[in-house]
Amino acid sequence: MYENIVTARHYEERLQEEYLEGKQPAFDISAGPIPGELHLAAGQEAAAAGVCQHLRDDDTVTATHRPHHVAIAKGVDLERMTAEIFGRQTGLGKGKGGHMHLFDPEVHFACSGIIAEGCPPAAGAGLAAKKRNEDSVAVAYLGEGAIDQGAFLESLNFAAVFDLPVVFVIEDNDWAISMPKERVTDVENGAKRADGFEMPGARVDADDAVEIYEVAGEAIGRARDRNGPTVLEVQVHRRMGHFMGDPQTYRPEEDQEAAAERDSIERLERDLRNHGVDDERIEEIREAAHERVEAAIEWAKEQPKPDPSDAHEDIFVNPPSGVTDSEPDFEFAGGDD
């Protein structure tokens, strides 16, 4: 868990540096080596590591627009994920998806930029496992802002009536872009959404990886044992803006400071020390994680950029005959002849 958390944190710190290249002094989202939006998850790593520690490669995870920490914890190929974020040909999606749309079928990982829309496919993965009589499970990640969304509530009902092996993990970071939780929902505890569907709901109030690990273990165990779905909400913190370039003028300074203070990494390090792990070992893990991240970024940056014409491929895996080129040479000559 510690290794996953420090890898994710360092990974995003490095992505942030790379992202800002070419975007300074004036921030232009379309400039620099990493294009498009970038949503970082600093402060939320425990939610990924604590849950995914229980998962196998054949368990499915659907993540959100803020996916890197979850992808790392689920074991997504770090090199190819990085190449994807840099828009390279050897990236997970050949440069077509980018940071919000990472797909690694080897470890059953997917994510989407549309709020709560990972929930129905997770229920679908659970349904497939049940139909095939396999003991794999599915985990759908969503933010606390997404718990008001129809796709989430419908998926809860669907998973409940068919007793599907699904765990819905709400990462409560208090903010949905500029909207604080209390202004858009009347429930303080998002796991209570489960009550309406007669399924268990649990909330972990501290961004404590160990506690998250324990509570998630019960939920995932229940799913694996065919005892149906669970909603699990975990408190995390958004240490940065919603996306890179977000000035956060809407956010009180105290809140930003409080988020920065609650560091799940330091907490976990304390726990490790209390359990007799010495500083040297902690440093060793940290360094290895840093090296791994550095290597992935170096590798990704050396990868070839896609050929512009690659844009026309992969719309179908089985292109209908006659539809091989998305840009037919079209010329219409009307008129008097």
Place this chain on the structure above:
Amino acid sequence: MSENSAETRELTMSRAMVSAIAHEMRENDEVFYMGEDVADYGGIFDSTEGLREEFGYDRVMDVPISETAYLGAAVGAAQEGMRPIAELMFVDFFGVAMDQIYNQMAKNTYMSGGNVSVPMVLTAAVGGTYNDAAQHSQTLYGTFAHIPGLKIVVPSTAYEAKGLMHNAIRDDDPVLYMFHKRLMGIGWLPAPDGPKTPVPETDYTIPFGSADVKRTGDDVTIVTLGLHVHRALEAAEGLAADGIDAEVVDLRSLVPLDTDTVVESVEKTGNLVVVDEDYRSYGVTGEIVASVADEALAALDSVERVALPDVPIPYSRPMENEVVPDVDDIAAAVRRTQ
């Protein structure tokens, strides 16, 4: 309107939109604004900057991420006679609330035999050019223009943004107001020079269904809208150096569609190039070509369509540049007509 007149000032497109909204809100208590991040943030694309400060949370409402509920609530409030403006930041997200948009908002007037009206405005950002991939870059003009019952307007400059917004809020029917992110003038997404224009202080409307000839020319008609008005104008400048005189028609609204202005131009030039950032098949380019063919087939010497080939928009820059039409693509299409 003279550029130096005391009553005009240069505005970005987002400021122009906001000035029209603020004006209508001051004049009419029934107008209110709902959306995600529209109050404290001022809209992700600055589309509501400053409104909450003036009108408060009651009239500039941040809403839960529950698009079916709030877009549907806008329909319901409009049917009660209020004039809601609802914003869903990216048109790509419309799918989650599609029923409220294309079955309720669009069709209730018709199904009630004209007895129910839905005087609401739905605003959304459209367009790519900043590498945000397939779920955040679509234009989708064609998808919504295809549905009967929705008026679709697309500003290309600050002047258009204000006049069309005044008209949209006052219109008794549902209007989908689709603005291109690249034109808004936001810090993090630099706009080309064109969209920042002088804008009258006072209110004025631009009627829907009135296309605007942004450049006159004799050799070829370029019909387009939104961001691509500016790309077409730039292409036209380049072509002029080679002796090709292009006329650029800015549609400004897709529903209603001003076929007359397009046909008149094609009758003069004989050549038609339609440029659109939406997918090519079953879309705007096909519609314009078909309309001109219907009305003036004999005037057409050649036709070219420049649109997004039918691919989801790729993330990586070289691929996105390949599929989103640029100035060179437009110029090349024009040359093919000559």
